[in-house]
Ligand code: ATP
């Protein structure tokens with residue numbers, strides 16, 4: 001019926017054609033217009049095509065546009081070698097060791113250009129004893145490049161000049177049906193790269209796509225293979241989940257598929273404590289919301305939230321053992337960060353900010369004298385305050401404390417003075433050493 005209608009309106013062009021082993025879906029059917037492609041990606045595909053190369057927008061961007069979502073970035077695939085791409089675009093550089101890519105810069109915008117990769121079977125693939133690919137760096141043609149991608153929805157090629165989509169694996173139908181289906185035998189593909197299991201979770205949670213039954217089935221038996229993946233790559237993928245704007249769905253899905261164990265050891269611990277779970281889910285929901293409002297989120301803030309209840313637990317034990325609160329906090333932070341490092345490689349570069357956020361928490365309860373003013377001047381006040389609000393919302397501290405700081409930070413001087421609490425008897429006043437009188441010396445003539 002629809003076909004008939006489209007045929008009447010658009011004539012012959014509204015038909016899926018084929019070219020070699022791929023289907024060619026015309027604009028009239030898929031509706032993704034050249035205008036929807038970023039300026040940079042168009043410059044790159046036009047430039048490459050003008051120089052006689054093939055060039056397509058590929059991967060997540062085509063999928064997202066078909067799903068009527070705004071792509072995060074635009075990747076381009078071409079048959080030009082990295083050196084040939086590099087020569088065509090003045091502001092570009094070759095990156096990557098395992099597989100060389102070219103980044104072409106347009107102001108803030110970076111377009112990632114990859115040369116068609118070959119199918120693994122075509123080269124003598126190097127794998128470890130579990131089937132994990134150690135090498136995957138041979139150039140190939142467009143069809144081979146499609147076959148080495150993970151899901152059918154991620155293997156569509158869009159040509160901005162003709163506005164046609166090239167589809168080798170029924171990715172167009174799958175995307176339309178919101179199905180995430182692995183290209184090739186799923187078990188082999190997970191063995192080649194176990195991170196694909198996490199990608200399935202992330203993409204289905206983020207895009208509301210159903211993981212096709214055959215694609216989901218082997219995950220349960222193969223999840224142990226994730227132990228075999230380098231820590232830095234796991235962390236990368238976990239960060240992508242946490243910062244996907246759909247972190248809560250990702251975490252639910254991970255737990256549903258029993259994939260969270262070992263992957264996020266911190267979640268294993270935290271999600272089992274009622275207070276911790278509430279706090280973490282609030283932090284994640286807060287992150288998702290910020291992202292949907294296009295606000296920035298800092299990974300350090302997120303890690304600080306994920307680990308907070310571990311820090312609190314360690315701190316409590318030390319305080320009960322008679323350590324002083326501030327010293328106990330320093331020791332608790334080091335203890336938790338140390339333990340965490342061994343499990344999930346949270347980069348050291350986040351430590352300083354995480355510690356600042358945690359340390360400042362103790363100072364929010366001090367609401368007398370000059371202390372609140374000094375806290376307001378801390379460069380990390382905003383993040384620490386946002387963190388405090390999460391603690392309030394989770395029921396860990398009184399709501400009133402958050403409301404007090406909300407008012408205090410924007411009140412005028414008079415109101416601030418009124419709000420200050422009286423010094424308590426236990427508040428130790430810092431005794432200043434009496435200043436030595438300056439010695440007056442004669443200024444030499
Ligand atoms: P996102 O919206 O998160 O960017 P994406 O699908 O674009 O999702 P990228 O990591 O940007 O994800 O990867 C770009 C493309 O590269 C994918 O669409 C897919 O075709 C291919 N790809 C990425 N990771 C893998 C993998 N582990 N195995 C096979 N193909 C992959």
Ligand code: MG
Nearest residue numbers: 059060061073
């Ligand atoms: Mg992408």
